[in-house]
Amino acid sequence: MLAGLVAMGVVAALGLWAAGAADLPDNAFPRVVVATVVTAVGGALEMSGDAGELAATDAGLTVMPLSVTLTGALVIARGFLRPLRHRTVIGAPELAGWAGRIAVLWLLALVGTAFAARQTFEVPLGEGLLNDLGDLFGVTPRVGFTADVPLTVLFGLLWLAGVLVLALLASRRAPLPGGLPRLRTSVRPPAQAMVALLLAYVVVGVVVALVTAGTRGHPADTFAVLLLGLPNLAWPALTIGLGATWNGRVEGPFGLPMPQVLDEVLRTPDVSTVNVGTLAERDGRMWWLLVAAAVLVLAAGFLMVSRSPARAPAWLHAVRMAVALALTVLVVGLVGRISAHYGLSVLGIGDLGGGLSGRVFLRPRLWGAVGLALLWGLVAGFLGALLARWVGERSRSGRAGS
Incomplete structure (x- = not known):
C-alpha cells in the first residue's frame, strides 16, 4: 500500500517537473506534488484567494490526474493480490481482515497527505494597467489550495475499496470466498x-x-x-x-x-x-x-x-x-x-x-x-x-x- 503511495508521488513529481512546476515560488513544488496525489485518489481541494480590499480573486479546480491514479491502482492491486496468488481457497473473514489492515494503513497515509496538501502563491499581475494599479495600491494577489480532509479521507477510502474489489475480480489467480462461486463465471x-x-x-x-x-x-x-x-x-x-x-x-x-x-x-x-x-x-x-x-x-x-x-x-x-x-x-x-x-x-x-x-x-x-x-x-x-x-x-x- 505504501509502495503505491510512493509510486504515485514519484509519477506526479516527474510529470509536474516536466510541466515546469519545479519553478513555482515559495518552495511550493513538494506540496503541489502532494496535492496532485490527493486529487488522484478522488480527494477534494478547496481553492482560495486573497487580494486585499481593492482586488478580488476567484479560482476552482476539479480534475483527476489519471496517470497518477492508474499507477497507484496497479501497484496497490499487485501488493494486495501477491499473497493470494498461490492460494486456492480463502475464507471471507480472512479476506476481509487482510483488506482491513490495508485500509487502516491507507487511512493514516490519507490523513497525513491531506494535511500536507496546502499552499499559497503570489500571483504576478503581468505588465500594463493591472501591474501599475497593483504597484500603486500595494496589491499582491495570492491564490492557494487546501485539501478538504474529511472528503479526501472519504473518497480516498472509497477509491481504495474500488481498487481492491476490481483487483480481486479481474485477477485470474486470486481465490474468491467459497460463497461467491457465480462471480467466477x-x-x-x-x-x-x-x-x-x-x-x-x-x-x-x-x-x-x-x-x-x-x-x-x-x-x-x-x-x-x-x-x-x-x-x-x-x-x-x-x-x-x-x-x-x-x-x-x-x-x-x-x-x-x-x-x-x-x-x-x-x-x-x-x-x-x-x-x-x-x-x-x-x-x-x-x-x-x-x-x-x-x-x-x-x-x-x-x-x-x-x-x-x-x-x-x-x-x-x-x-x-x-x-x-x-x-x-x-x-x-x-x-x-x-x-x-x-x-x-x-x-x-x-x-x-x-x-x-x-x-x-x-x-x-x-x-x-x-x-x-x-x-x-x-x-x-x-x-x-x-x-x-x-x-x-x-x-x-x-x-x-x-
Missing part, C-alpha cells in the same frame, strides 16, 4: 475484459504520444501529459470512438495540455461539441477513433467469451458485455470530466472574466454515452461469442487432422 471474465480494454487504450496512447514527441518536438510537454493525464485523453477517446459526445470550452490565456485538434475545437465563443464529427472536421485522422473502438471493443468481447464457460449462450455473453461496457463508460465519464477556472480583478479591471482570467471545462453527455456503450456491448459480446466458437472449432478440427 459471471463477473470475473467481463471485469478482466474491461481492464484489458482500458489498459490497451493507455498503451495505444503512449505509442501515439511518443511518436508525436519524436516528430513534432516539445518532449517535455508530451511527457507531462504522459505522466499526469494520459488516461484523461485516452479513455474519453474510447467513448468518442463509440459515438459519445462531450461538451467543453477553453477560454483565456490558460489551458490544459491536450492535442492541438482538441484545443482548436474547444476554443470557440460558445460551449463546444466534441465528437468524432467535430474532431474530424479539423483533422480527418480522427475517424480512426471509430476504427480503434470497433477493433478493441470486439477484442475485449472475444477475451471475455474465451474466459467464460463454454456452455454459456451467445445472448448471455452479449448481455454481460453490454453491462460491463456501460459501467466502464459511466466510470470514465465521471472521473474524466475536467473543470478549472481562475479570475482576477483590481479595482474592477479584469472583472474576473478577462485579462488574467481563464476557464477550462470538459464533460460528457453521460447517459447518451452509456446508452451507446450498451449497444456496442451487445454487438461486441455476440460477435465475440461467434468468433470464439469459430476459433474453437478450427482448433479442434486442426487437432483432429493432425
Whole structure:
C-alpha cells in the first residue's frame, strides 16, 4: 500500500517537473506534488484567494490526474493480490481482515497527505494597467489550495475499496470466498475484459504520444501529459470512438495540455461539441477513433467469451458485455470530466472574466454515452461469442487432422 503511495508521488513529481512546476515560488513544488496525489485518489481541494480590499480573486479546480491514479491502482492491486496468488481457497473473514489492515494503513497515509496538501502563491499581475494599479495600491494577489480532509479521507477510502474489489475480480489467480462461486463465471471474465480494454487504450496512447514527441518536438510537454493525464485523453477517446459526445470550452490565456485538434475545437465563443464529427472536421485522422473502438471493443468481447464457460449462450455473453461496457463508460465519464477556472480583478479591471482570467471545462453527455456503450456491448459480446466458437472449432478440427 505504501509502495503505491510512493509510486504515485514519484509519477506526479516527474510529470509536474516536466510541466515546469519545479519553478513555482515559495518552495511550493513538494506540496503541489502532494496535492496532485490527493486529487488522484478522488480527494477534494478547496481553492482560495486573497487580494486585499481593492482586488478580488476567484479560482476552482476539479480534475483527476489519471496517470497518477492508474499507477497507484496497479501497484496497490499487485501488493494486495501477491499473497493470494498461490492460494486456492480463502475464507471471507480472512479476506476481509487482510483488506482491513490495508485500509487502516491507507487511512493514516490519507490523513497525513491531506494535511500536507496546502499552499499559497503570489500571483504576478503581468505588465500594463493591472501591474501599475497593483504597484500603486500595494496589491499582491495570492491564490492557494487546501485539501478538504474529511472528503479526501472519504473518497480516498472509497477509491481504495474500488481498487481492491476490481483487483480481486479481474485477477485470474486470486481465490474468491467459497460463497461467491457465480462471480467466477459471471463477473470475473467481463471485469478482466474491461481492464484489458482500458489498459490497451493507455498503451495505444503512449505509442501515439511518443511518436508525436519524436516528430513534432516539445518532449517535455508530451511527457507531462504522459505522466499526469494520459488516461484523461485516452479513455474519453474510447467513448468518442463509440459515438459519445462531450461538451467543453477553453477560454483565456490558460489551458490544459491536450492535442492541438482538441484545443482548436474547444476554443470557440460558445460551449463546444466534441465528437468524432467535430474532431474530424479539423483533422480527418480522427475517424480512426471509430476504427480503434470497433477493433478493441470486439477484442475485449472475444477475451471475455474465451474466459467464460463454454456452455454459456451467445445472448448471455452479449448481455454481460453490454453491462460491463456501460459501467466502464459511466466510470470514465465521471472521473474524466475536467473543470478549472481562475479570475482576477483590481479595482474592477479584469472583472474576473478577462485579462488574467481563464476557464477550462470538459464533460460528457453521460447517459447518451452509456446508452451507446450498451449497444456496442451487445454487438461486441455476440460477435465475440461467434468468433470464439469459430476459433474453437478450427482448433479442434486442426487437432483432429493432425
